[in-house]
Amino acid sequence: MLVIATSDKGGTGRSVTACNVAYQRALLGHDTCYLDFDFGSPTSGAVFGVDEVYHGVESGGLHHYLQGQVTEPQRIDVWRSSSRRELRARRSVAGRLVLFPGDLGGGEFNMTRDVYERCVKLLIRLNEEFGLVLIDLSAGRSHAAEMLLAVTADDELRRRNMEARWLVFHRWTRQHITAAADLVDGRSGLVQVGQDLGYSEGSLRDRIRFVRTAVIEPDSAFARGLQATQQTWLREVNSNLNDRAIQLGLGRSVVIASIPLDPVLQWREQLLTDSDVQDDVANKETVQAFQRLAEDIETGDTWSRP
Numbered sequence: 001m002l003v004i005a006t007s008d009k010g011g012t013g014r015s016v017t018a019c020n021v022a023y024q025r026a027l028l029g030h031d032t033c034y035l036d037f038d039f040g041s042p043t044s045g046a047v048f049g050v051d052e053v054y055h056g057v058e059s060g061g062l063h064h065y066l067q068g069q070v071t072e073p074q075r076i077d078v079w080r081s082s083s084r085r086e087l088r089a090r091r092s093v094a095g096r097l098v099l100f101p102g103d104l105g106g107g108e109f110n111m112t113r114d115v116y117e118r119c120v121k122l123l124i125r126l127n128e129e130f131g132l133v134l135i136d137l138s139a140g141r142s143h144a145a146e147m148l149l150a151v152t153a154d155d156e157l158r159r160r161n162m163e164a165r166w167l168v169f170h171r172w173t174r175q176h177i178t179a180a181a182d183l184v185d186g187r188s189g190l191v192q193v194g195q196d197l198g199y200s201e202g203s204l205r206d207r208i209r210f211v212r213t214a215v216i217e218p219d220s221a222f223a224r225g226l227q228a229t230q231q232t233w234l235r236e237v238n239s240n241l242n243d244r245a246i247q248l249g250l251g252r253s254v255v256i257a258s259i260p261l262d263p264v265l266q267w268r269e270q271l272l273t274d275s276d277v278q279d280d281v282a283n284k285e286t287v288q289a290f291q292r293l294a295e296d297i298e299t300g301d302t303w304s305r306p
């Protein structure tokens with residue numbers, strides 16, 4: 001299964017959530033790989049705690065592979081390479097967790113026929129090797145996003161029954177909701193470009209779900225710590241945001257996850273492990289939300305027509 005993570009804006013929590021979901025998915029026993037397609041800002045090494053690829057690799061990452069500079073992209077065994085002790089200890093009980101990093105100082109490049117074919121070849125191969133292939137795109141409309149729409153609408157992938165699913169990440173604010181809706185439905189958005197590239201509108205929409213990140217639910221423990229006036233205000237804003245989300249087609253039926261605002265992630269981009277929760281620095285609810293998404297990313301119910 002291919003899952004493609006995208007967002008209209010940067011700083012939505014897309015990469016941090018996607019890395020945590022990949023981690024939880026591997027902990028469930030599924031072989032999982034993470035492809036850093038955010039060529040301008042490949043930060044997944046930092047989130048996984050792999051210090052030597054903090055901001056991508058010197059050479060031989062996905063960027064270079066797609067451009068034909070190497071025949072195989074570099075792979076990193078996260079269990080073995082993470083600087084976090086808990087990860088190294090979990091290795092034997094989990095599925096594989098492999099990071100395909102981007103290259104340092106990458107950036108956008110032209111998606112030629114050769115690039116396209118290398119991408120198809122890689123995805124077909126990784127899909128056979130891993131239960132989940134999670135691809136993290138850059139923010140906004142990018143050449144890479146367009147290429148992945150083309151690739152996943154491709155007959156070859158359909159013939160092989162390769163399912164692609166799209167997760168659109170956004171924060172729970174007015175601007176972010178509007179931007180996420182525009183990325184899907186606006187001019188040159190996913191739906192329009194996807195149709196130009198061979199998707200039918202219905203089949204593409206069936207494959208798109210939204211992920212709300214860093215959300216403060218009015219009934220959460222966090223909100224209960226606010227002053228009464230702030231709680232009232234939060235309730236009202238939250239209700240307005242819900243109305244707006246429904247108006248723009250981002251209502252509950254198309255939301256696959258809502259990840260709570262977490263104090264640890266607010267200050268550091270990282271995986272949340274059991275020990276972060278046991279030490280009472282990260283919230284249990286956040287980890288549970290990642291776990292649920294790691295399960296729901298596959299289950300039929302979540303993806304049946306809303």
Ligand SMILES: Nc1ncnc2c1ncn2[C@@H]1O[C@H](COP(=O)(O)OP(=O)(O)O)[C@@H](O)[C@H]1O
Pocket residue numbers: 007009010011012013014015016017043139169213214215259260261262263265266267268269270286
């Ligand atoms: N659930 C969350 N609660 C609080 N902060 C978060 C949460 N998820 C992500 N963040 C923080 O938001 C910032 C942007 O996240 P990141 O994943 O890098 O965004 P993107 O990939 O969309 O650009 C990071 O500092 C990250 O740690």
Ligand SMILES: [Mg+2]
Pocket residue numbers: 014015016038043
């Ligand atoms: Mg990112």
